Amino acid sequence: VTAAPAQLLQQILLAVQRIRPGPAAPRPGDTFTGLGLDSLDRLTLAAAVEHATGLAVSDEALSGAASPGDLARLLLLPERTTP
């Protein structure tokens, strides 16, 4: 399953907004911490993104992404192969 970058980012932002509704819509560069997401919320976000896009959110992306834009970028990286 593939997702276009803009569409993927939109899905992530939508999921963030559902998890932590705020007065302003989340932006790609906002940090998850700044948006109020804690570690449990990250897990919820991963499940929501996987459900919406069909992409697998790796633990590396989940723990390493600092913002919605960052997560989209990590999810679109080509899969690493073991030498």
Add this chain to the structure above:
Amino acid sequence: VTPQPAPAPDGWLDAGAVAGPGTRLWHQAQVAAGAVLGDGCTLGKGCFIGAGSVIGDRVKIGNYACLFGASVGDEAMICPGALLLEDPAPRATTPGGARKDPDDWASRPVTIGAGATVGAGAVIAPGVTVGARALVGLGSVVLRDVPAHGLVIGNPARQVGWACRCAATLDASLACPACRRAYHREDGQLAEHPEPPHG
């Protein structure tokens, strides 16, 4: 570790079990023969430490936690109700129907690193290694190894971040918002800066 008599009358140290000085067992805690406890540990009410377990110094084990053959590093914390399992193919009997004895199954015990925390009610599958100062969230079902300082939660458990020595979650720059310790990636692992930043 020097063998000691039962350090508390209410806990149960089986013959052949060993507990270091200063280790305390609360009511109905049981340490099976062949288990070794380090110094200064605290075992909560009703917990069970199975044969072959090796527990380091200053470890806390919560009420009703069960550790089957696990190796637990110094200063680790096993919260109430956690299960550390060791039998990857659990059956009551052999294929022939005989009761399984210790020689009839292979142990793949769990390893918990120094200073790590296993949250309340978490289940750690046989053979899994939880790295030093990792933090396993409450109720997690951990099927894969957890890196040092890894923060995992869920069923199956997934890594959602990194935990500081003080147990707070590190921010995006791998700094601790609570105690200000700082970390960096080194060969795929998380390494702590030698000194916390000042100011």
